[in-house]
Amino acid sequence: MKIFLDTADVAEIREYAASGLVDGVTTNPSLAAKTGRDYVESLREICSIVPGAVSAEVLAMDYDGMIQQAAIFTKIAKNIAVKVPLTWPGLKACKTLSDQGTMVNVTLCFSPVQAMMAAKAGASFISPFIGRVDDMGEDGIGLIHDIRTLYDNYNFKTEILAASVRHVQHVRESALAGADVATIPASVFKALLNHPLTDKGLAAFEADAKKAGVVIKG
Numbered sequence: 001m002k003i004f005l006d007t008a009d010v011a012e013i014r015e016y017a018a019s020g021l022v023d024g025v026t027t028n029p030s031l032a033a034k035t036g037r038d039y040v041e042s043l044r045e046i047c048s049i050v051p052g053a054v055s056a057e058v059l060a061m062d063y064d065g066m067i068q069q070a071a072i073f074t075k076i077a078k079n080i081a082v083k084v085p086l087t088w089p090g091l092k093a094c095k096t097l098s099d100q101g102t103m104v105n106v107t108l109c110f111s112p113v114q115a116m117m118a119a120k121a122g123a124s125f126i127s128p129f130i131g132r133v134d135d136m137g138e139d140g141i142g143l144i145h146d147i148r149t150l151y152d153n154y155n156f157k158t159e160i161l162a163a164s165v166r167h168v169q170h171v172r173e174s175a176l177a178g179a180d181v182a183t184i185p186a187s188v189f190k191a192l193l194n195h196p197l198t199d200k201g202l203a204a205f206e207a208d209a210k211k212a213g214v215v216i217k218g
């Protein structure tokens with residue numbers, strides 16, 4: 001499964017991308033607002049750090065506005081994926097842009113049928129918001145399972161991008177449910193390797209080596 005960072009914070013992206021394990025980035029207007037920076041400038045910098053897909057979300061609600069803003073985004077770099085909302089104008093823009101060879105991420109997906117319509121419109125990525133589904137008392141991971149089944153039934157190639165990820169368990173369950181990508185906040189990325197037995201084992205190796213004077217000589 002690919003791991004994307006869900007942030008518009010360039011310093012954060014630079015820090016975690018240095019691991020070589022960040023496959024892409026997703027941003028949205030709320031994440032951009034948090035940085036206090038010009039959105040297009042931030043995107044330009046992010047695209048130079050991460051070679052994989054970088055999602056840039058349109059603010060327009062109408063088709064023409066979305067296409068105009070998509071043109072600004074696609075000039076930034078080849079790895080831009082234009083993010084459009086799951087609305088009729090959004091899917092119309094998705095169809096136009098994907099027909100032109102632009103990657104499109106369709107966002108704010110909350111049902112398998114919405115995901116099917118996005119795939120029919122040629123989306124490269126569909127973003128089901130699993131955390132927000134859980135917040136409603138419903139089953140976010142179940143949504144990933146259902147979209148996986150639907151896409152496999154009809155051989156849709158759109159990648160399932162689990163979004164609104166809140167913790168490591170969401171990552172594990174998304175992977176097991178067949179998501180192609182999980183986009184995660186930096187805090188969750190950092191926690192992916194956490195395990196108390198890893199820490200305990202490492203401390204024991206270190207103590208044993210020190211006690212016995214084990215050294216590695218070249």
Ligand code: E4P
Nearest residue numbers: 006026028131132163164165
């Ligand atoms: C990703 O593309 C989404 O914009 C993001 O995951 C939304 O997450 P939230 O529900 O934590 O705002």
